Amino acid sequence: MATLHELKEYVREIGELYSAVALCAWDQRTHMPEKGAEARAKVLGRLERMAFERVVSDRIGELIAAAEREGARSEVDQALIRVWKRDHMRHRAIPPALYQKFVETTSRAETVWEKAKAASDFALFRPHLAEVVDLIREMAKLIGYTESPYDALVDEYEPGMTVSSLRPLLASLRKELVAFLKELSRGTPPQTLSAGTYPLDPQRQFCREALGWIGYDFGAGRLDDSVHPFTIGIGVGDVRVTNRYQEDEPFSGLFGALHEGGHALYGQGNDPALAWTGLSGGASFGIHESQSRFWENQIGRSLAFWTYAHPHLIRHFPGLAQTKPEDVWRHVNHAQPSLIRVEADEVTYNLHICLRFELEVELIEGRISVDQLPERWNQATADYLGVTPPDDRSGVLQDVHWSGGMFGYFASYTLGNLYGAQIAETAEREIPGFWDKVQTGQLAPIREWLRENVHRHGRVYLPEELVKRVTGSGLSAEPFLRYVRAKYGEVYGL
Amino acid sequence: MATLHELKEYVREIGELYSAVALCAWDQRTHMPEKGAEARAKVLGRLERMAFERVVSDRIGELIAAAEREGARSEVDQALIRVWKRDHMRHRAIPPALYQKFVETTSRAETVWEKAKAASDFALFRPHLAEVVDLIREMAKLIGYTESPYDALVDEYEPGMTVSSLRPLLASLRKELVAFLKELSRGTPPQTLSAGTYPLDPQRQFCREALGWIGYDFGAGRLDDSVHPFTIGIGVGDVRVTNRYQEDEPFSGLFGALHEGGHALYGQGNDPALAWTGLSGGASFGIHESQSRFWENQIGRSLAFWTYAHPHLIRHFPGLAQTKPEDVWRHVNHAQPSLIRVEADEVTYNLHICLRFELEVELIEGRISVDQLPERWNQATADYLGVTPPDDRSGVLQDVHWSGGMFGYFASYTLGNLYGAQIAETAEREIPGFWDKVQTGQLAPIREWLRENVHRHGRVYLPEELVKRVTGSGLSAEPFLRYVRAKYGEVYGL
Numbered sequence: 001m002a003t004l005h006e007l008k009e010y011v012r013e014i015g016e017l018y019s020a021v022a023l024c025a026w027d028q029r030t031h032m033p034e035k036g037a038e039a040r041a042k043v044l045g046r047l048e049r050m051a052f053e054r055v056v057s058d059r060i061g062e063l064i065a066a067a068e069r070e071g072a073r074s075e076v077d078q079a080l081i082r083v084w085k086r087d088h089m090r091h092r093a094i095p096p097a098l099y100q101k102f103v104e105t106t107s108r109a110e111t112v113w114e115k116a117k118a119a120s121d122f123a124l125f126r127p128h129l130a131e132v133v134d135l136i137r138e139m140a141k142l143i144g145y146t147e148s149p150y151d152a153l154v155d156e157y158e159p160g161m162t163v164s165s166l167r168p169l170l171a172s173l174r175k176e177l178v179a180f181l182k183e184l185s186r187g188t189p190p191q192t193l194s195a196g197t198y199p200l201d202p203q204r205q206f207c208r209e210a211l212g213w214i215g216y217d218f219g220a221g222r223l224d225d226s227v228h229p230f231t232i233g234i235g236v237g238d239v240r241v242t243n244r245y246q247e248d249e250p251f252s253g254l255f256g257a258l259h260e261g262g263h264a265l266y267g268q269g270n271d272p273a274l275a276w277t278g279l280s281g282g283a284s285f286g287i288h289e290s291q292s293r294f295w296e297n298q299i300g301r302s303l304a305f306w307t308y309a310h311p312h313l314i315r316h317f318p319g320l321a322q323t324k325p326e327d328v329w330r331h332v333n334h335a336q337p338s339l340i341r342v343e344a345d346e347v348t349y350n351l352h353i354c355l356r357f358e359l360e361v362e363l364i365e366g367r368i369s370v371d372q373l374p375e376r377w378n379q380a381t382a383d384y385l386g387v388t389p390p391d392d393r394s395g396v397l398q399d400v401h402w403s404g405g406m407f408g409y410f411a412s413y414t415l416g417n418l419y420g421a422q423i424a425e426t427a428e429r430e431i432p433g434f435w436d437k438v439q440t441g442q443l444a445p446i447r448e449w450l451r452e453n454v455h456r457h458g459r460v461y462l463p464e465e466l467v468k469r470v471t472g473s474g475l476s477a478e479p480f481l482r483y484v485r486a487k488y489g490e491v492y493g494l
Numbered sequence: 495m496a497t498l499h500e501l502k503e504y505v506r507e508i509g510e511l512y513s514a515v516a517l518c519a520w521d522q523r524t525h526m527p528e529k530g531a532e533a534r535a536k537v538l539g540r541l542e543r544m545a546f547e548r549v550v551s552d553r554i555g556e557l558i559a560a561a562e563r564e565g566a567r568s569e570v571d572q573a574l575i576r577v578w579k580r581d582h583m584r585h586r587a588i589p590p591a592l593y594q595k596f597v598e599t600t601s602r603a604e605t606v607w608e609k610a611k612a613a614s615d616f617a618l619f620r621p622h623l624a625e626v627v628d629l630i631r632e633m634a635k636l637i638g639y640t641e642s643p644y645d646a647l648v649d650e651y652e653p654g655m656t657v658s659s660l661r662p663l664l665a666s667l668r669k670e671l672v673a674f675l676k677e678l679s680r681g682t683p684p685q686t687l688s689a690g691t692y693p694l695d696p697q698r699q700f701c702r703e704a705l706g707w708i709g710y711d712f713g714a715g716r717l718d719d720s721v722h723p724f725t726i727g728i729g730v731g732d733v734r735v736t737n738r739y740q741e742d743e744p745f746s747g748l749f750g751a752l753h754e755g756g757h758a759l760y761g762q763g764n765d766p767a768l769a770w771t772g773l774s775g776g777a778s779f780g781i782h783e784s785q786s787r788f789w790e791n792q793i794g795r796s797l798a799f800w801t802y803a804h805p806h807l808i809r810h811f812p813g814l815a816q817t818k819p820e821d822v823w824r825h826v827n828h829a830q831p832s833l834i835r836v837e838a839d840e841v842t843y844n845l846h847i848c849l850r851f852e853l854e855v856e857l858i859e860g861r862i863s864v865d866q867l868p869e870r871w872n873q874a875t876a877d878y879l880g881v882t883p884p885d886d887r888s889g890v891l892q893d894v895h896w897s898g899g900m901f902g903y904f905a906s907y908t909l910g911n912l913y914g915a916q917i918a919e920t921a922e923r924e925i926p927g928f929w930d931k932v933q934t935g936q937l938a939p940i941r942e943w944l945r946e947n948v949h950r951h952g953r954v955y956l957p958e959e960l961v962k963r964v965t966g967s968g969l970s971a972e973p974f975l976r977y978v979r980a981k982y983g984e985v986y987g988l
Contacts, residue, residue, distance in 0.1 A: 016540040019533065020514045027517060031525070035714040036732030039513065039769065043729065046510040050544075220529040235537065238530030275533065 003070055004077060007063040008277060010054070011084060015276040017051040019235045026232050026240055030224045055084075056092045064088060076279065079460040083278050086159065093142045102135050106405045113403035120393035122374050125403070130370040132405050133363055140364065150364045153408030157285040158415060160462050163361055165475075166411055173414070173477040174354040178384055180485060181337060181347060187492025190330035193323060198250040202316040206250065207243055207257035209312060214295055215447035216241070216261045217268050229256045231263035231292075236275040239267035250317055251332055258300040262292035265447060269455025284463040285409065289416020290423055291454065297346055297417075298424040298483070299446075303329045304438040333491045337385040339394040346417070347484050351384040353414040356399075360407050419467055421480035423454065426471045497564055498571060501557040502771060504548070505578060509770040511545040513729045520726050520734055524718045549578075550586045558582060570773065573954040577772050580653065587636045596629050600899045607897035614887035616868050619897070624864040626899050627857055634858065644858045647902030651779040652909060654956050657855055659969075660905055667908070667971045668848040672878055674979060675831060675841060681986025684824035687817065692744040696810040700744065701737055701751035703806060708789055709941035710735070710755045711762055723750045725757035725786075730769040733761035744811055745826055749790050756789035757782060759941060763949025778957040779903065783910020784917055785948065791840055791911075792918040792977070793940075797823045798932040827985045831879040833888040840911070841978050845878040847908040850893075854901050913961055915974035917948065920965045 024044050032040060054060060064085050067077075094102075109128040116125035140149035148163040155161065208223055219237075226242035233239045241260040245253035266288060270280045282288035299305050303326065306313075310325040320328075335345045341352035359376055362368040368376065377396040382388045389395030401409055428434045431449055438446070453470045461469065468474055488494075518538050526534060548554060558579050561571075588596075603622040610619035634643035642657040649655065702717055713731075720736035727733045735754040739747035760782060764774045776782035793799050797820065800807075804819040814822075829839045835846035853870055856862040862870065871890040876882045883889030895903055922928045925943055932940070947964045955963065962968055982988075 013540060016537045019537045020518060020541060023518060023521060023537075024514060027521065031716060033712065033714050033716055033732055033734075035711070036729055039729030039731060042770075043510045043513045043517075046507060047514060217529070218527065220527050222525060222527055235530055235533030237533060238527055240527075276536075 003063060003066040004080075007060070007067050007084070008080070010060055010063055011080075011278050012276040014051050014054045015278060015280075017047055017054075021047045021051065022232050022234045026234065026242075029226045029228075029230070030242060052091065055087055060084065060088055061092070076274070076277075076460055079279055080277050083459055087278075090143055090156070093144070094139055095142075098135070098138065098142075102139065102405060105131050105135055106403065109403040109405075110400065113397070113400065117393050117397040120391040120397065122392040122397060125397065126370055129373075129402060132402065133370060133407075136405055136407050137364060137366070148361065148365055150361050150408065153364065154411060155408075157409050157412045158463060159284055160464055161284075161286075161411070161415075166357065167361070169475065169477060170354045170357055170411070170414065173350060173418075173481070174384060176477070176481050177347060177351055177484075180481075180488075181335070181351075181386070183494060184335055184347065184488060184492050187489075187494045189336075190334055190491050191327070192334055193249075193320070193327065193331045195248045196317075196319050197247060198245075198317055200245050200247065203245045203250050203253045204243075206312065206316045207245075207253055210254060210257055210309070211241070211261045213308075213441055214258065214261050214265065214299075214443050216264055220268055221264060223257070229260050231260045231267070233267040233281065236270075236272050236280075239264045250313070251328075255296050255300055255332075259292040259296040262295035263288060265295070265450065266291045266455050269447075269451035270458045271456040274458045274460070279458045279460055281459050283457070283459055283461055283466045284415075285412035286415030287419055287454070287463050287466060289412055290419035291450065293416050293420035294424055294450070298420060299438060299443070301329070301332050301346070301487075302435075302438060304435045306332075307439045308441040330491055333487060335488055335492075337387050339381065339385075339387055339389050340398060347488055348385060350414045350417060353410050355380040355384060356410040357414075360410065364407060415463075415475070418475060418477050418480045419463075421483045422467060422471045422473075422476060423450075424483070425479040497557060497560040498574075501554070501561050501578070502574070504554055504557055505574075505772050506770040508545050508548045509772060509774075511541055511548075515541045515545065516726050516728045520728065520736075523720045523722075523724070524736060546585065549581055554578065554582055555586070570768070570771070570954055573773055574771050577953055581772075584637055584650070587638070588633055589636075592629070592632065592636075596633065596899060599625050599629055600897065603897040603899075604894065607891070607894065611887050611891040614885040614891065616886040616891060619891065620864055623867075623896060626896065627864060627901075630899055630901050631858060631860070642855065642859055644855050644902065647858065648905060649902075651903050651906045652957060653778055654958055655778075655780075655905070655909075660851065661855070663969065663971060664848050664851055664905070664908065667844060667912075667975070668878060670971070670975050671841060671845055671978075674975075674982075675829075675845075675880070677988060678829055678841065678982060678986050681983075681988045683830075684828055684985050685821070686828055687743075687814070687821065687825045689742045690811075690813050691741060692739075692811055694739050694741065697739045697744050697747045698737075700806065700810045701739075701747055704748060704751055704803070705735070705755045707802075707935055708752065708755050708759065708793075708937050710758055714762055715758055717751070723754050725754045725761070727761040727775065730764075730766050730774075733758045744807070749794055749826075752794040753786040753790040756786035759789070759944065760785045760949050763941075763945035764952045765950040768952045768954070773953045775953055777951070777953055777955055777960045778909075779906035780909030781913055781948070781957050781960060783906055784913035785944065787910050787914035788918055788944070792914060793932060793937070795823070795826050795840070795981075796929075796932060798929045800826075801933045802935040824985055827981060829982055829986075831881050833875065833879075833881055833883050834892055841982055842879060844908045844911060844974075847904050849874040849878060850904040851908075854904065858901060909957075909969070912969060912971050912974045913957075915977045916961060916965045916967075916970060917944070918977070919973040 021044060024040060024047065028037070028040050028044070064081060067081050068085070105128070109132050112128045113125050116122065136153065137149060140152040143152040145152040151162040154163070154166070204223070211223060212218070220239060222240045224240070224242045225244065227244065229241070229243045231239065231241045241257070241264045243253060243256045243260060266282050267280070274280045282291070306325040306329045310328060313328065314321045314323070335347040337348050338344055341349070344352055355377070358380070359368070359373065363370070363373070374392055374396045378389050381395065427446060427449055431437070431445055434446070437443070454466065457466065464474060515538060518534060518541065522531070522534050522538070558575060561575050562579070599622070603626050606622045607619050610616065630647065631643060634646040637646040639646040645656040648657070648660070698717070705717060706712070714733060716734045718734070718736045719738065721738065723735070723737045725733065725735045735751070735758045737747060737750045737754060760776050761774070768774045776785070800819040800823045804822060807822065808815045808817070829841040831842050832838055835843065838846055849871070852874070853862070853867065857864070857867070868886055868890045872883050875889065921940060921943055925931070925939055928940070931937065948960065951960065958968060
């Protein structure tokens with residue numbers, strides 16, 4: 001117990017350093033004056049290095065080993081040892097010189113990627129990407145794996161997940177979605193609302209109200225503008241969201257707010273007792289994404305939600321007074337195969353992810369080379385979505401992830417959609433009058449249910465364990481498929 | 495040279511930690527959601543402790559001693575060694591247990607002070623203040639001094655300043671100001687503008703414009719609201735100001751902005767080469783205050799300034815359209831003996847400081863006891879200002895400083911006024927057409943002159959050295975006395 005106490009004191013310092021890192025990063029992207037950028041980069045580098053040195057120190061290794069030997073009693077203490085052991089081992093596996101090289105290479109690759117994307121010139125990016133892939137494969141080897149080097153990477157984002165568990169799941173999901181897209185093409189696409197002008201201040205106000213409906217606590221957070229929306233946990237009682245708005249339509253702003261609000265409810269709902277233990281946050285990136293997708297899609301794109309939200313929408317945007325809730329609902333549930341992942345709808349989005357996952361695994365397992373990527377990308381886009389990128393900018397160069405070395409991350413987006421649908425099905429079953437509540441704006445009981453079942457646990461349970469506790473079964477694509485088939489079937493009059 | 499390089503690397507880390515501290519503190523007072531307060535206190539405590547441990551470490555002591563032995567070449571390197579040696583010695587002189595006791599005692603004393611002030615009950619505060627004074631005297635002894643224990647305290651805020659240099663200066667200033675107040679009472683008080691309602695958004699906009707006039711760089715800073723206005727340097731290219739506004743008049747907001755803007759120009763004007771050396775910032779609190787007072791009073795309360803600013807004032811506040819620049823100038827230059835320091839005008843303000851300085855010296859030198867304070871305070875107020883506090887709330891309990899152990903600080907306010915007038919006299923002499931420039935809003939050359947002569951040097955020169963470099967002579971009250979006599983003489987028709 002004394003060792004465990006010491007370990008807790010030790011990791012508290014790391015947590016406090018990361019809190020300062022989070023504030024520096026938040027400020028950098030919301031309030032910092034432009035000329036402060038260089039100094040901020042130094043400060044962030046210093047704080048992150050201080051935290052890193054503690055994560056990989058001999059001391060924490062000894063404390064973890066001693067605490068393991070003593071045997072932890074509670075679930076929480078066991079989890080604490082688990083997460084710090086994992087972080088310690090993963091980080092220590094990478095020699096500082098290699099990590100340094102990785103930081104430099106990806107930093108250069110990101111800069112080149114931006115130019116290459118602008119010029120739609122894959123050849124420019126190719127050697128840099130090849131370097132990144134080589135480094136990532138070396139790091140995967142050092143981290144270690146049983147079956148596939150990709151397992152060492154995906155574990156960073158989805159602890160416990162492997163190629164052999166993900167591959168069949170995503171392959172079957174892809175097959176079903178491709179088939180469903182064909183079906184939809186025989187239906188009637190919904191009429192969309194015409195474009196207009198939507199001033200930003202009412203949009204911000206509307207989003208603020210919507211965050212209030214879902215139970216986001218403004219006494220423990222803030223909403224600010226930023227170039228890319230994000231959610232960041234700065235500490236207990238301080239989980240902030242940011243958003244962006246488009247002037248020609250009010251929905252991308254609203255869904256951005258609901259998405260980030262979903263992430264933020266997770267953080268705000270963490271058991272305060274987990275503070276500074278390393279167990280605050282979410283079970284995985286996929287589980288975190290399930291919470292944002294739940295509020296953005298399951299709730300925010302439902303007819304019940306728009307029945308409640310519509311009068312508020314037209315209060316802020318009187319130009320929409322002639323619309324009905326159904327019109328908005330149809331407008332926001334339009335499915336259309338397209339080239340760009342971040343603009344994709346709920347039906348096609350996961351196909352973009354399947355494509356990336358398949359290519360990543362082959363690349364990391366050394367079965368294809370970087371040179372083959374553009375052709376393979378375009379072929380898969382044609383096969384799955386029925387559209388072909390006219391250039392690499394709208395094809396293989398569209399995402400920033402690979403230039404930053406974030407291999408293994410994409411799957412989390414789809415896992416979020418699947419977990420989100422699983423959790424929504426369970427919530428509908430367990431919360432009496434679920435849709436009546438949504439329709440009348442009583443979202444608090446739903447938020448409470450999520451807090452009780454998901455949010456409060458933070459990182460205590462592994463994702464697979466958590467989803468079983470919540471839904472009674474393991475990860476499955478069925479609830480998601482049932483959900484999109486039902487909703488889009490109705491919208492498209494199938 | 496190798497040692498000096500090592501010392502620079504060592505203090506860079508301290509500087510980066512303090513940058514994170516500054517951001518945490520800024521956010522705490524401007525944007526942090528209320529429920530984040532407890533976690534923030536922990537993070538701030540941790541970062542400050544990390545920085546403190548480095549300031550008092552054996553390692554930095556060795557580096558400083560070795561660098562001294564090697565002999566520094568440039569002025570900047572000599573200053574670097576000087577400031578870190580001073581900080582190291584001062585902080586190391588206090589044993590951690592004593593410092594801990596000081597933090598606890600002052601924290602408790604501040605809480606009690608708030609209550610005591612609200613209830614106007616000195617007896618409640620008395621034992622806590624006595625405890626603080628005992629601790630401060632013990633700390634002064636440990637820090638060391640030649641003549642007066644007060645010297646050890648004032649040196650924290652005004653390096654090189656002592657009781658024997660301050661006492662005659664302030665005594666003579668007091669005598670002159672008391673006499674001048676008597677003179678003024680024979681003049682005609684200026685007519686003041688009647689109260690109105692001034693919405694806050696135009697006030698913020700007006701202050702933003704005024705900060706632009708004086709050359710505050712919004713690309714390297716921000717203006718936000720806070721309960722108490724403050725300026726904070728977060729890093730190179732990032733010096734932020736905050737302000738507050740009153741709804742019944744627009745001037746306190748404007749002068750607050752000019753005051754903080756003056757501080758901020760100092761930070762923005764530091765030579766970037768001083769970054770992370772510990773030499774950014776100001777030569778002393780008094781010199782820093784001279785820059786805020788320069789823009790707030792010398793410029794902002796001049797007729798020339800209002801000749802330029804008046805059309806902008808009435809653009810924001812059309813209700814003032816019937817006023818003339820002279821009316822505003824008279825309104826903001828009203829002198830009136832009063833009880834509260836923070837509300838005092840330029841003539842009486844320094845009398846409030848003389849009173850505090852005299853009592854502090856006697857208290858710290860052990861020549862009076864805490865029990866005698868209220869009576870001595872009221873007597874001095876009557877003698878210097880001709881008014882008597884009806885209760886301790888508007889007397890000895892009015893300031894927070896003593897409860898926080900900030901003995902030795904008050905003098906800096908008056909030194910700021912004196913240095914400010916000295917620097918202004920020199921600037922008027924050296925900048926061709928000084929007042930024509932002010933009258934036409936061409937403040938950039940004035941800001942440049944200050945940057946060249948004061949701002950860029952940061953903490954490189956001691957205050958006495960700096961003021962001699964800038965003005966050709968040492969600290970003196972004469973320029974200030976000339977300034978108030980001339981301006982107030984004119985306003986009061988003497």
